[in-house]
Amino acid sequence: MRTSPPRERADAARNRAVVLDAAAALFRQHGVDAVSMDAIAAAAGVGKGTLFRRFGDKAGLAVALLDEQERKLQDAILFGPAPLGPGRAGDDPTSAERLLAFVDAYLEYLLAHLDLVGMSETGSPRARYRIGAYRFWHHHVRLMLAERDDPEADAHTLLAALSAEHIRAVTTELGHARARRAALTLVAALTR
Numbered sequence: 001m002r003t004s005p006p007r008e009r010a011d012a013a014r015n016r017a018v019v020l021d022a023a024a025a026l027f028r029q030h031g032v033d034a035v036s037m038d039a040i041a042a043a044a045g046v047g048k049g050t051l052f053r054r055f056g057d058k059a060g061l062a063v064a065l066l067d068e069q070e071r072k073l074q075d076a077i078l079f080g081p082a083p084l085g086p087g088r089a090g091d092d093p094t095s096a097e098r099l100l101a102f103v104d105a106y107l108e109y110l111l112a113h114l115d116l117v118g119m120s121e122t123g124s125p126r127a128r129y130r131i132g133a134y135r136f137w138h139h140h141v142r143l144m145l146a147e148r149d150d151p152e153a154d155a156h157t158l159l160a161a162l163s164a165e166h167i168r169a170v171t172t173e174l175g176h177a178r179a180r181r182a183a184l185t186l187v188a189a190l191t192r
Helices: 010-030 037-044 048-055 058-079 095-112 114-122 132-144 151-160 164-174 176-190
Strands: none
Touching: 010 037, 010 048, 010 058, 037 048, 037 058, 048 058, 058 095, 058 114, 058 132, 095 114, 095 132, 095 164, 095 176, 114 164, 132 151, 151 176, 164 176
Protein backbone atom coordinates (compact mmCIF):
# COMPACT_ATOMS: atom_id res chain seq x y z
CA MET A 1 0.00 0.00 0.00
CA ARG A 2 1.39 3.39 -1.01
CA THR A 3 1.25 6.25 1.40
CA SER A 4 1.41 9.93 0.64
CA PRO A 5 4.61 11.76 1.50
CA PRO A 6 4.47 13.43 4.89
CA ARG A 7 2.86 16.84 4.91
CA GLU A 8 5.13 19.79 5.51
CA ARG A 9 4.53 21.48 8.85
CA ALA A 10 2.80 24.86 8.49
CA ASP A 11 5.71 26.77 10.07
CA ALA A 12 8.21 24.98 7.81
CA ALA A 13 6.14 25.81 4.74
CA ARG A 14 5.96 29.47 5.83
CA ASN A 15 9.71 29.58 6.44
CA ARG A 16 10.35 27.99 3.04
CA ALA A 17 8.17 30.59 1.29
CA VAL A 18 9.78 33.46 3.21
CA VAL A 19 13.28 32.19 2.40
CA LEU A 20 12.48 31.73 -1.30
CA ASP A 21 10.92 35.21 -1.52
CA ALA A 22 13.90 36.79 0.24
CA ALA A 23 16.40 34.93 -1.94
CA ALA A 24 14.57 35.84 -5.14
CA ALA A 25 14.46 39.52 -4.15
CA LEU A 26 18.15 39.61 -3.17
CA PHE A 27 19.20 37.75 -6.34
CA ARG A 28 17.22 40.21 -8.50
CA GLN A 29 18.69 43.19 -6.69
CA HIS A 30 22.33 42.12 -6.36
CA GLY A 31 22.84 39.13 -8.65
CA VAL A 32 23.14 35.48 -7.65
CA ASP A 33 26.92 35.48 -7.16
CA ALA A 34 26.90 38.56 -4.89
CA VAL A 35 24.40 37.21 -2.35
CA SER A 36 25.56 35.07 0.56
CA MET A 37 23.56 32.51 2.48
CA ASP A 38 24.07 34.76 5.55
CA ALA A 39 22.35 37.64 3.74
CA ILE A 40 19.45 35.40 2.70
CA ALA A 41 18.98 34.08 6.25
CA ALA A 42 19.03 37.63 7.64
CA ALA A 43 16.56 38.92 5.05
CA ALA A 44 14.24 35.98 5.68
CA GLY A 45 14.53 36.26 9.46
CA VAL A 46 15.61 32.65 9.90
CA GLY A 47 18.74 31.12 11.32
CA LYS A 48 21.55 30.15 9.00
CA GLY A 49 21.26 26.56 10.23
CA THR A 50 17.61 26.46 9.14
CA LEU A 51 18.61 27.67 5.70
CA PHE A 52 21.39 25.10 5.29
CA ARG A 53 19.29 22.24 6.67
CA ARG A 54 16.46 23.06 4.28
CA PHE A 55 18.39 23.82 1.07
CA GLY A 56 21.91 22.50 1.65
CA ASP A 57 23.66 25.34 -0.12
CA LYS A 58 23.04 28.16 -2.57
CA ALA A 59 22.75 25.66 -5.41
CA GLY A 60 19.94 23.87 -3.56
CA LEU A 61 18.24 27.20 -3.08
CA ALA A 62 18.57 27.91 -6.82
CA VAL A 63 17.01 24.52 -7.62
CA ALA A 64 14.06 25.32 -5.33
CA LEU A 65 13.57 28.73 -6.96
CA LEU A 66 13.63 27.18 -10.45
CA ASP A 67 11.23 24.38 -9.59
CA GLU A 68 8.01 26.13 -10.64
CA GLN A 69 9.43 27.32 -13.97
CA GLU A 70 10.78 23.87 -14.75
CA ARG A 71 7.42 22.29 -13.96
CA LYS A 72 5.68 24.64 -16.38
CA LEU A 73 8.07 23.62 -19.16
CA GLN A 74 7.73 19.94 -18.25
CA ASP A 75 3.93 20.21 -18.32
CA ALA A 76 4.08 21.85 -21.75
CA ILE A 77 6.25 18.98 -22.98
CA LEU A 78 3.97 16.31 -21.54
CA PHE A 79 0.54 17.81 -22.14
CA GLY A 80 0.84 20.99 -24.19
CA PRO A 81 0.07 21.85 -27.76
CA ALA A 82 2.25 20.56 -30.57
CA PRO A 83 5.02 20.74 -31.47
CA LEU A 84 6.46 21.20 -27.94
CA GLY A 85 3.85 18.89 -26.48
CA PRO A 86 2.10 15.94 -28.03
CA GLY A 87 -0.89 18.10 -28.96
CA ARG A 88 -4.31 16.71 -29.74
CA ALA A 89 -5.02 13.51 -31.60
CA GLY A 90 -4.18 14.09 -35.24
CA ASP A 91 -1.47 16.71 -34.55
CA ASP A 92 1.32 14.09 -34.68
CA PRO A 93 4.42 16.31 -34.62
CA THR A 94 7.58 14.51 -35.67
CA SER A 95 10.34 13.84 -33.17
CA ALA A 96 12.49 16.38 -34.99
CA GLU A 97 9.77 19.05 -34.68
CA ARG A 98 9.29 18.29 -30.99
CA LEU A 99 13.03 18.39 -30.34
CA LEU A 100 13.40 21.73 -32.13
CA ALA A 101 10.48 23.10 -30.11
CA PHE A 102 12.03 21.79 -26.87
CA VAL A 103 15.41 23.36 -27.54
CA ASP A 104 13.77 26.67 -28.43
CA ALA A 105 11.58 26.62 -25.28
CA TYR A 106 14.48 25.47 -23.10
CA LEU A 107 16.64 28.33 -24.36
CA GLU A 108 13.84 30.78 -23.49
CA TYR A 109 13.69 29.36 -19.97
CA LEU A 110 17.48 29.23 -19.64
CA LEU A 111 18.11 32.77 -20.83
CA ALA A 112 15.41 34.11 -18.50
CA HIS A 113 17.02 32.38 -15.49
CA LEU A 114 20.65 32.02 -16.57
CA ASP A 115 22.32 32.90 -13.26
CA LEU A 116 20.05 30.67 -11.19
CA VAL A 117 20.39 27.74 -13.59
CA GLY A 118 24.16 28.27 -13.59
CA MET A 119 24.23 28.16 -9.79
CA SER A 120 22.06 25.04 -9.70
CA GLU A 121 24.33 23.28 -12.20
CA THR A 122 27.68 24.15 -10.63
CA GLY A 123 27.05 24.25 -6.88
CA SER A 124 28.96 21.00 -6.45
CA PRO A 125 30.78 18.64 -8.81
CA ARG A 126 28.38 17.09 -11.34
CA ALA A 127 25.40 18.82 -9.68
CA ARG A 128 23.76 19.37 -13.06
CA TYR A 129 23.43 15.65 -13.67
CA ARG A 130 21.82 14.92 -10.30
CA ILE A 131 19.04 17.48 -10.68
CA GLY A 132 15.68 15.86 -11.38
CA ALA A 133 14.96 18.39 -14.11
CA TYR A 134 18.12 17.38 -15.98
CA ARG A 135 17.05 13.73 -15.87
CA PHE A 136 13.66 14.76 -17.27
CA TRP A 137 15.24 16.83 -20.08
CA HIS A 138 17.63 13.98 -20.89
CA HIS A 139 14.84 11.41 -21.00
CA HIS A 140 12.77 13.63 -23.30
CA VAL A 141 15.66 14.34 -25.67
CA ARG A 142 16.65 10.66 -25.69
CA LEU A 143 13.11 9.72 -26.74
CA MET A 144 13.20 12.32 -29.51
CA LEU A 145 16.50 10.84 -30.72
CA ALA A 146 15.40 7.21 -30.42
CA GLU A 147 16.13 6.50 -34.10
CA ARG A 148 19.85 7.32 -33.70
CA ASP A 149 22.55 4.73 -32.94
CA ASP A 150 23.19 5.99 -29.39
CA PRO A 151 20.33 8.26 -28.32
CA GLU A 152 21.45 8.29 -24.68
CA ALA A 153 24.90 9.70 -25.47
CA ASP A 154 23.52 12.02 -28.14
CA ALA A 155 21.02 13.43 -25.63
CA HIS A 156 23.82 14.19 -23.16
CA THR A 157 25.84 15.81 -25.94
CA LEU A 158 22.98 18.05 -27.02
CA LEU A 159 22.20 19.02 -23.43
CA ALA A 160 25.88 19.84 -22.85
CA ALA A 161 25.53 22.52 -25.51
CA LEU A 162 22.63 23.91 -23.45
CA SER A 163 24.43 24.13 -20.11
CA ALA A 164 24.19 27.50 -18.42
CA GLU A 165 27.96 27.97 -18.37
CA HIS A 166 28.23 27.24 -22.10
CA ILE A 167 25.26 29.41 -23.05
CA ARG A 168 26.55 32.29 -20.90
CA ALA A 169 29.93 32.18 -22.65
CA VAL A 170 28.44 31.82 -26.13
CA THR A 171 25.82 34.55 -25.71
CA THR A 172 28.43 36.92 -24.28
CA GLU A 173 30.62 36.38 -27.33
CA LEU A 174 28.04 35.85 -30.10
CA GLY A 175 24.74 37.17 -28.78
CA HIS A 176 21.44 35.42 -28.14
CA ALA A 177 20.32 35.12 -31.77
CA ARG A 178 23.50 33.39 -32.96
CA ALA A 179 23.59 31.08 -29.93
CA ARG A 180 19.96 30.08 -30.55
CA ARG A 181 20.61 29.53 -34.26
CA ALA A 182 23.65 27.35 -33.48
CA ALA A 183 21.67 25.21 -31.01
CA LEU A 184 18.83 24.72 -33.48
CA THR A 185 21.31 23.86 -36.24
CA LEU A 186 22.77 21.19 -33.96
CA VAL A 187 19.29 19.74 -33.45
CA ALA A 188 18.68 19.71 -37.19
CA ALA A 189 21.95 17.82 -37.71
CA LEU A 190 21.04 15.27 -35.03
CA THR A 191 17.59 14.62 -36.50
CA ARG A 192 18.56 14.09 -40.14
